[in-house]
Amino acid sequence: MQTHSDQSAGLPAFRLEPFKVACSNCNLRELCLPVGISEQQMQQLDTMVATRKTVARGDSLFRAGEDFQSLYAVRTGFFKTCVSSEDGRDQVTGFQMAGELLGLDGIATERHTCDAVALEDSHVCVIPYRQLEDLSREFSDLQRHFHKIMSREIVRDHGVMLLLGSMRAEERLAAFLLNLTQRLQARGFSASELILRMTREEIGSYLGLKLETVSRTFSKFQDDGLLEVKQRHIRVTDQPGLSKLVNGTHC
Amino acid sequence: MQTHSDQSAGLPAFRLEPFKVACSNCNLRELCLPVGISEQQMQQLDTMVATRKTVARGDSLFRAGEDFQSLYAVRTGFFKTCVSSEDGRDQVTGFQMAGELLGLDGIATERHTCDAVALEDSHVCVIPYRQLEDLSREFSDLQRHFHKIMSREIVRDHGVMLLLGSMRAEERLAAFLLNLTQRLQARGFSASELILRMTREEIGSYLGLKLETVSRTFSKFQDDGLLEVKQRHIRVTDQPGLSKLVNGTHC
DNA sequence: CGCGAGCTTGATGCCGATCAATGCATGTGG
DNA sequence: CCACATGCATTGATCGGCATCAAGCTCGCG
Numbered sequence: 001m002q003t004h005s006d007q008s009a010g011l012p013a014f015r016l017e018p019f020k021v022a023c024s025n026c027n028l029r030e031l032c033l034p035v036g037i038s039e040q041q042m043q044q045l046d047t048m049v050a051t052r053k054t055v056a057r058g059d060s061l062f063r064a065g066e067d068f069q070s071l072y073a074v075r076t077g078f079f080k081t082c083v084s085s086e087d088g089r090d091q092v093t094g095f096q097m098a099g100e101l102l103g104l105d106g107i108a109t110e111r112h113t114c115d116a117v118a119l120e121d122s123h124v125c126v127i128p129y130r131q132l133e134d135l136s137r138e139f140s141d142l143q144r145h146f147h148k149i150m151s152r153e154i155v156r157d158h159g160v161m162l163l164l165g166s167m168r169a170e171e172r173l174a175a176f177l178l179n180l181t182q183r184l185q186a187r188g189f190s191a192s193e194l195i196l197r198m199t200r201e202e203i204g205s206y207l208g209l210k211l212e213t214v215s216r217t218f219s220k221f222q223d224d225g226l227l228e229v230k231q232r233h234i235r236v237t238d239q240p241g242l243s244k245l246v247n248g249t250h251c
Numbered sequence: 252m253q254t255h256s257d258q259s260a261g262l263p264a265f266r267l268e269p270f271k272v273a274c275s276n277c278n279l280r281e282l283c284l285p286v287g288i289s290e291q292q293m294q295q296l297d298t299m300v301a302t303r304k305t306v307a308r309g310d311s312l313f314r315a316g317e318d319f320q321s322l323y324a325v326r327t328g329f330f331k332t333c334v335s336s337e338d339g340r341d342q343v344t345g346f347q348m349a350g351e352l353l354g355l356d357g358i359a360t361e362r363h364t365c366d367a368v369a370l371e372d373s374h375v376c377v378i379p380y381r382q383l384e385d386l387s388r389e390f391s392d393l394q395r396h397f398h399k400i401m402s403r404e405i406v407r408d409h410g411v412m413l414l415l416g417s418m419r420a421e422e423r424l425a426a427f428l429l430n431l432t433q434r435l436q437a438r439g440f441s442a443s444e445l446i447l448r449m450t451r452e453e454i455g456s457y458l459g460l461k462l463e464t465v466s467r468t469f470s471k472f473q474d475d476g477l478l479e480v481k482q483r484h485i486r487v488t489d490q491p492g493l494s495k496l497v498n499g500t501h502c
Numbered sequence: 503c504g505c506g507a508g509c510t511t512g513a514t515g516c517c518g519a520t521c522a523a524t525g526c527a528t529g530t531g532g
Numbered sequence: 533c534c535a536c537a538t539g540c541a542t543t544g545a546t547c548g549g550c551a552t553c554a555a556g557c558t559c560g561c562g
Contacts, residue, residue, distance in 0.1 A: 083409050086498045091413040105409065107402035114409060133395065137388045144384065150401040151358035157408035158334045158356065158365060162342040164415035165459035169550070199508065208416035210551055215510055231509070231558075247337045420518065451541065464518055466542055482527080482541070 041139055048135060049073070051126035055118040061102060063115045068106030070126050074098050077122020078197040081105075082205070083114045092206040094156075095119075095180075095198060098187055104153055119197040164208045167246075172207040173217045174245040177227075181236060192239070196232040292390055299386060300324070302377035312353060312367040312375060319357030321377045325349050328373020329448040332356075333456070334365045343457040345407075346370075346431075346449060349438055355404055370448040415459045418497075423458040424468045425496040428478075432487060443490065447483040 052075070055061050061072055061079065074096050081102065084090035093114060096102055106112040107129065136143035163172055185191040196203070200211040200218075207214070221227040226242055228235040236242065303326070306312050312323055312330065325347050332353065335341035344365060347353055357363040358380065387394035414423055436442040447454070451462040451469075458465070472478040477493055479486040487493065 083413055085413055085417075089413070089417045091409075091416045093409045093412050104402055105406050108399050108406050113406050133391065133398075137391060137394060140384065140388060143388060147384075147401070148359050150398070150405070151355055153405055154401070154408065155356050155359050155364050157405065157412065158342075158344045160412055161344050161408065161415060162334055162336055162340070164412060165342045165456065166336075166340045200510095201508085205416065211509080212511085212552080213550060216550095219510070450539090461519055462541080463520080463543085467518090470542070 044135060045142075048131045049125045049127050051128075053124050053126055055079075055122045055124065057118055057120050057122075059118055061116040061118065061124060062106075062112045064111075064113050066112050068103065068110050068112055068129065070103065070128050071132065072102040072116070072124040072126060074100050074102065075123040075125055077124075078119045079116050079122065080119055080198060080202055080206075081114045081116050090205065092198075092202055093160075095206070097183060101149060101153075104150055119202075169207075169209055169213050169217050170220070171246055172209065173203075173214065173221070174226075174242045176203065176207055177234070177236065178239075178242055178246060181239075192236045194234050194236075196234060295386060296393075299382045300376045300378050302379075304375050304377055306330075306369040306373045306375065308369055308371050308373075310369055312369065313357075313363045314366045315362075315364055317363050319354065319361050319363055319380065321354065321379050322383065323353040323367070323375040323377060325351050325353065326374040326376055328375075329370045330367050330373065331370055331449060331453055331457075332365045332367050341456065343449075343453055344411075346457070348434060352400060352404075355401055370453075420458075420460055420464050420468050421471070422497055423460065424454075424465065424472070425477075425493045427454065427458055428485070428487065429490075429493055429497060432490075443487045445485050445487075447485060 053061070053072070055077070062068075064083065076098055079096040079102060080092050081094045081096065082090050082092045096116075102116045102124070103112065105114055132146065136146050163175055167175065181191050181194060184194055200214045203209075204211045204214045209217075218227065218229045221242075222229045224241070226236070226238045226245075228237060304312070304323070306328070313319075315334065327349060330347040330353060331343050332345045332347065333341045333343045347367075353367045353375070354363065356365055383397065387397050414426055418426065432442050432445060435445055449457075451465045454460075455462045455465045460468075469478065469480045472493075473480045475492070477487070477489045477496075479488060
């Protein structure tokens with residue numbers, strides 16, 4: 001079993017500050033938005049997200065086609081979401097870590113349209129969608145924040161489209177790593193050292209590359225002195241160099 | 252000036268039924284959701300979307316960075332949305348026709364994150380976001396439908412990721428054409444004949460291809476008897492053949 | 503210890519990008 | 533009405549980045 005806590009256990013001096021699992025200090029606060037919400041309203045939120053769920057590594061939280069009842073907020077652990085076409089090809093559409101929401105795609109048709117698979121043993125908070133609807137009609141702050149979260153997902157997707165549509169392999173991987181370290185840093189982890197929770201193949205699927213290309217690009221980054229790569233352990237040794245790859249002129 | 256009406260004018264027997272511009276019969280009904288809403292509630296909707304706006308071909312409805320006030324529903328005309336990276340590359344993230352919403356990306360940060368450009372002279376309904384928030388707290392049907400629209404956009408984006416990440420040029424263009432004809436058909440146009448509102452370059456940007464590749468692929472489809480292509484006039488002569496390209500085994 | 507999943511690395515080939523020239527439609531001014 | 537300009541599309545020749553195929557390699561685990 002590997003959790004985010006293990007990330008600090010595995011690599012000492014890796015974790016910067018403790019990660020408390022309370023709604024008000026959970027990264028889920030971005031959804032719950034306690035800001036400007038009274039104490040009793042917070043309690044209503046707490047009763048709504050009363051249910052928790054454990055998902056073992058390799059198991060799926062939900063699958064495409066299942067009917068949609070709830071959103072899920074990652075409490076601990078790590079997920080991937082992937083869609084598949086009728087002829088079997090599939091595409092990883094995102095990786096989710098603590099505080100991020102899963103299941104927004106299911107609202108449209110009231111059926112999930114992608115699989116959510118745990119990449120390590122994980123815990124999620126169950127957010128019954130009907131109750132969220134009701135509560136967000138009562139509290140405009142909650143409503144607004146929920147809308148922002150959906151909108152943010154759309155913006156993120158547009159960024160991925162830009163990546164898939166117009167970047168070369170090196171730029172894609174650099175952008176991916178920078179995004180990952182940024183999100184980990186926001187959760188109190190080191191900005192320079194991380195353990196990948198996903199395989200080369202999953203990274204490749206997300207980035208529109210084959211696993212061999214991902215592997216080669218990691219090696220090239222290492223040769224160029226941007227990273228130290230040991231299997232899934234990554235240390236960023238030249239963050240500005242990586243950033244330049246993404247934003248700099250690429251020809 | 253080219254409008255959707257001109258699409259029938261340009262190609263007789265092209266338009267199947269008249270397209271009424273009333274809220275209840277507008278494709279915007281997917282947003283307004285008059286279903287199960289009382290007459291007086293409908294009137295409130297009508298007062299909210301009282302403002303209209305004209306956008307000339309080539310002009311932008313909004314640009315990335317501008318602050319976000321309203322959503323827009325396309326009434327007539329045709330738009331593209333595109334994001335750009337810091338180093339100037341840009342990516343078309345979607346094409347919007349009558350009844351589709353523009354501006355959802357702006358909710359997250361209260362600033363638009365993409366440009367919306369009219370590809371022909373167009374009219375949009377202005378939907379002040381604050382008022383939509385208020386109204387959707389009152390009417391749960393409206394709330395639910397608005398959520399579905401945002402979710403649908405997320406699902407659509409995931410489909411584009413699949414396309415960009417794992418399809419070859421022919422499959423991408425076939426999928427694009429099928430999607431376009433499907434949406435036009437839902438609006439009362441022919442499923443087999445259409446006029447492209449965008450250039451080869453814009454199609455290419457959307458599909459992650461260069462304009463020459465788009466052009467060559469059109470020519471190949473014509474050679475294979477799937478299409479008749481005359482500049483921007485397209486006639487689909489073998490829809491099953493196109494569909495097979497998207498779903499069939501590609502190796 | 504040995505198996506197997508996942509990772510690395512090399513050799514080769516192909517799809518789509520790039521560079522370049524021509525064609526076609528529309529519009530404008532003489 | 534023609535000459536010319538302009539923007540977009542088509543087509544050809546060549547190139548390069550990534551996919552593909554194919555070995556080994558590493559490491560965790562039964």
